Amino acid sequence: MTTHTLTTAWQNQRSFEETNLQMLQNEVLCDVTFLVGSNKQEIKAHKFLLASRSQMFYSMFCSSPAETHDAIQVPDIEHEVMKTILRYIYTEDCEINTDSVMAILLGAKKYKLSRLEEKCRTFLTNRLTADNVCTILKNVHDLEEKELEQKCLSFIMERGDDALNADGLTALPKTAIRKIITSDNLQAEESTVYGACKRWAVEKCRQETGSADFSSADLRNQLGDLLHLIRFPLMTFETFASSASKDDILTADEKVSIFNCIANKSTSSDCKFSMKKRTGIFKIPAVKEERLIIKRFLNAPSREWMYNGLPDSISFKVSVKAKFLGVSLFSPINAGKIKGILKLQQGTTDILYEKNIEINYSPTKISEEVILDNNVDIVPGQLYTLYTKLTGGYTYYGTGGQTTVSAGNIDVSFAGNDFSLNGTDSTEGQFNYIILKTVSKDR
Structure with a gap:
């Protein structure tokens, strides 16, 4: 009876993508091994799922029955990058950052993962600055x-x-x-x-x-x-x-x-x-779109904010029409990761965007940007709400929160709400900054 409960609880209570990821992470019924990077680190996976999602893997596993392909050498992709690529194959979701995007794009091209390629291209396009x-x-x-x-x-x-x-x-x-x-x-x-x-x-x-x-x-x-x-x-x-x-x-x-x-x-x-x-x-400069960082906090980040599955939330309004590109979430302070769900809502109920996220510890980072796959239009005067429900260890957090922040031609006002049960409000907590793009007047 106990065995039955353990083997069915997560299958019945999670989405298709989550159960795929569970099988991958726990190496359940895996039938192929990747030997990744110069150190040939092992990553186990499932031929069926890989072949169903990638033309390259389909050809590899199905075109030559005599070849078993039980172990595949991948010397040109690093271990963490390969894990990210596999996560995308299994769930169509993964975290991309400025350090990994080029390697992920290269891997996506290698395995002919066109949707992941496009995700990387969108990430890069949204991140263009004069410096980079x-x-x-x-x-x-x-x-x-x-x-x-x-x-x-x-x-x-x-x-x-x-x-x-x-x-x-x-x-x-x-x-x-x-x-x-x-x-x-x-x-x-x-x-x-x-x-x-x-x-x-x-x-x-x-x-x-x-x-x-x-x-x-x-x-x-x-x-x-x-x-x-x-x-x-x-x-x-x-x-x-x-x-x-x-x-x-x-x-x-x-x-x-x-x-x-x-x-x-x-x-x-x-x-x-x-x-x-x-x-x-x-020529007279045309009005262009401008990527803006809206920082909530005046003080340097503090340490030891606990994610324990309770929701963190903050509401905001903008003064001019804009596009919502993403949000910066604080990172773990020690080895480990935080994971869960991120939502952007209009008001407090209408979900405009939702995705599963995972942020890993990095000794050089205090926060990590989560970029939306598609920009979301936001209009002045309307209340919007950011919501996370995450679990994991201790992270950084912000203090000295500002209720109004101005950048470029836009003013953003922040306010707490009743959905935030983990301590985040307009003065402290999570959501390091939000990323907006102002919309030119001629559009």
Whole structure:
């Protein structure tokens, strides 16, 4: 009788996805083993379920009956990444973060998991900033993600000055640099373009020589045709005199030619460098969507908030129309994880979004962003409610909560509610920050 209860309780009381995950995590009736990473760590799974969800696994297990495939070598995917991919296969849900997204995307492409690929692409698109866009561009270029690559390039065109000053630019391939600086739509000062190209060439020389001992001739050789794509005549006389003209990357004749162009002593046909203005610099900026972090707490996070299955909840209103992208939840303070459910509701009953979540301990993180698979429209004046019901160990938590937070062109007001039974309210608790995107007026 006891055995029957133990073996049926979770089957009857959980969703299909949860029972799949239970079978995976407890290695029940597994019939295939993955030897993952350089250490060949074992992960057990089920051929039937893998083949039902992946064309690659179907071909592997079904096309050649003579081959049993009881043990599969996976040296190119790390253990935690493979666990995330399998979790998605079993439940169509997994946590993606900035550290793992590229590895997960690579694994999803390998096993032809198109829906997981799209989840990674959406995550990356929603995370583009001037600081990381060049790094993301480099990675998606390597993965031959053409659509994502174009989105990154378009973002750089709009945020040119900021993006070109980011550290990630120096890792870009020359083809990407060329695409950026040849565009008439690049919204960047030409001095910024020159500075970015020079930094890129310096880094390439360092990589090739292994030292910082290289000449201006080496930099010019590294730049090659990129040098003549920089529109030096668009600089002011003062800017060119204080920057590029002081370097020996340009020849003396080229410097004279540029000075004459700036002083209108030469025509475009006489100048060795393009005098065509970049349209992005001179047009009136369009109203764009802006990703905003709405931080609830003024103080540094405290420790030892207990998740014990009771709900945490906070309500909020916005002052202008926006899109809800995600929420940052505090992480465990010790080894382990928290897991449960996250909901976004309109008012207190109408569920707009719901997903199962799991946040693992990381020694370098105090919180982790949970990004929605699809953005949710939110309107001014309407009450919205965030709700979690989680279990696990101790986590960080916030104090010094603000009832009203302003960022960009939006004001967000927070309030406690009767659903929060674990201590979270407008002054302290969970929900480190929410992530919104303001909507442009012309949409």
